[in-house]
Amino acid sequence: MFTHRLNPAILLIIMLGIGLQITFARSFLTNVAIVIIGLSYLLYCKISIKLISIMILSAFPVALGSWWSFIAFGTSDVWHVGWIYASRVYAYLFLGSILTLTVPIKDILLSLEKHLKLSSTFVYGILAAFNLVSRIKTQYKIIRYSATMRGTEYHLWNPGLYLRIIIVALNWSGDLAEAMTSQGFTEGGARSSIYHDNLPFWQWLLSFVLILIYFFFSFIVRPW
Template sequence: MSAPLSLGPARPVPLSAVNPVAQLSAVLVVTCVLLVSGDPVTPGVLLAAELALLPAAGLSRPGDVLRRTWPLLLSALGVAWVNVAFGSLDGGEAWLSGGTWALRVVALALPGILLVASTDPVRLADALTLHWRVSTRFAYGSLAALRLVPLLAAEWETIRLARRARGVDGGRNPVAHVRLLASTAFALLVGAIRRGSRLATAMDARGFDSGVTRTNARGSRLQPLDRWFVVGAVALCAAAVTASVLSGAWSPVFS
């Protein structure tokens, strides 16, 4: 059976010193720039900076990076292939367009991977409720849902192995594999709904839906490092756009 999915760092990493809301603010800045830019230079510069932060998030080993990013890489390759195969451009322009879209997909999603790898979900929920005034019911409900994700991954593996032990296998028939996948997903969905209902009842019983203002035992503080982190993200985005303009590649999506 595969190792359980982790939604937080197993040990403190350098990037975890940055407050989660500061990381989220930096992610929003990068996201806005990437959504506007349609050239390969801007996402290329930002992606290089994001890759440089991987060791600070505790992802220095290639195996750890690949384990967390393989769905993202497959998605980027799929986006590139769709643009090359079904786009209106031909030849080198089609490949350039596909590569640009792939770069944008990776550059957009990688900050989220860095955030998840370096931030304890409990610390994130505390920061959201204290600094961004997010509803405690929403923040801690989302936290509880995130805590269930490793259980869903483990339950998926349990269902798959149990069916294989009973001789339920698709064999070499792709249609049978699709049906087996759909039935496994349905069984997982039913279990998730039941578990979510029990969790919602337990949280209501503990007063999460009482409407009373809740206090916070752990607290969350913004340090000078957090402000400099956001300023650095803004400066990096400005440098990426400047490099794109000076190279003549700048091409806004909405132009």
């Protein structure tokens, strides 16, 4: 079952290859096609309906705003344009979610390291930082509390807020990097790896075919 899933590296190529084109395409129907294909893949990967629904709802305000702003401020065929840009929001969303919802972060990075030459410094640096997310959230609260306790407040435009963030980032990145170095992690050095994944040739082919088909329909056929 798992072997029929697409490799994360392929998903990223599809995502970027089609994503960059969407920006220049002006078609409601191809956007809908992306949504349908993306949704089918998510269902095939047994992603919970609840998560998919949350995702769809979360993008609704932006899609609505896009649609509405063209109806309000558009200069040409406002209805068509409104629908193109509203559906585009969802096309992007599903295009990204076939990668972000179906593969764990670690596998995405390791696959990119193996197949797309992402350096191990980035792979393990990012993983190390991601492990600290909940501590970083706590730290952000401490930063805010330290100010309220002193009768003041940090706002988005206070450079002092960012100084505090930078100090934490400096200390913590230093600690982690020292630890990793002492554990033998060598920037640019050779490593062995137990990560193995399936990337048969047909998946490369599939990504190129999908990108080409999208190009053909969006820029040559140009449906509504």
